[in-house]
Amino acid sequence: MAKQKSEGFELDSLIGYNLKRVYMIAQLDFREALGEGGLGARDFSVLSVVVEKPNINQSVVARMLGIKRSGLVAIVDQLAGQGFLERVPVPGDRRVQALKPTPEGIAVFNKSCAAVKKHEEETFAVLTEDDQETLLALLAKVRVQREKEI
């Protein structure tokens, strides 16, 4: 009769599981930090790209953020509806709509940046500055490796 007992196994010893739990914490913190009616994490990420690279188009934004073109539509709709960016036609290629931040969009983004920075500090306050840099570097390393494969 086979022994029906598992090897000692701990969920907490999996990087992936800890990643999930910390991601959930960070997500929740982000919402709280930006407040009711503040930018959501997705909207913030899209707006940040548009502010940094005005006249970028949706396909490129989607590729940069690792999401699908189809998923980006609702986000851009929302940001445009709030008056934070505009879709402007591009002479020379009538398929493309360039994304341009409005002055309000830039202002909201800059204000949100401060809140996000504060949020990051608080969420990872238990880590020293060095540890925070290490964490960032390790995560970035995994990302870079993987995104290179695609």
Next chain:
Amino acid sequence: MAKQKSEGFELDSLIGYNLKRVYMIAQLDFREALGEGGLGARDFSVLSVVVEKPNINQSVVARMLGIKRSGLVAIVDQLAGQGFLERVPVPGDRRVQALKPTPEGIAVFNKSCAAVKKHEEETFAVLTEDDQETLLALLAKVRVQREKEI
């Protein structure tokens, strides 16, 4: 006239954003590693707790995994439907249903453990063993701090 230009800002410099991207990568990898019809990450986590602590009840599992009691019901339904665990009445408190893994459940869990281990190795293959341990420790530190607050 105010200068409508953002301060140089990089999404990639945020721990939270990198966390999100790596979480997405890990999630995808997990699915691929466990294959069609294999355990999902949630089911795996619940089954692991039930295998390690037989006769645990749902409320405790939910607390341990950081999800709501209500959210756990569907997961337990699924695992029970697959014959991987059973709800058994607890003498002395008729509100409670203890969760007991079946022999099949234990077998599937042990088989899945091997696949999960392989998945972790591959997903974080770009990091040295030391770096993997560091990453795990840093994530765990953030978790512990936060879960203590609740």
Next chain:
DNA sequence: TATTGTTATACTCTATAACTATA
């Protein structure tokens, strides 16, 4: 043929609120 933006649709995971049966 390939690409941009779009719509429709579905799936995963989580949350809130209210219920029931117990305690």
Next chain:
DNA sequence: TATAGTTATAGAGTATAACAATA
């Protein structure tokens, strides 16, 4: 009253597949 389990519902966030307009 408080707790365990449950149901119903909604909300993020993602994906796939197909389409129209354009290249």
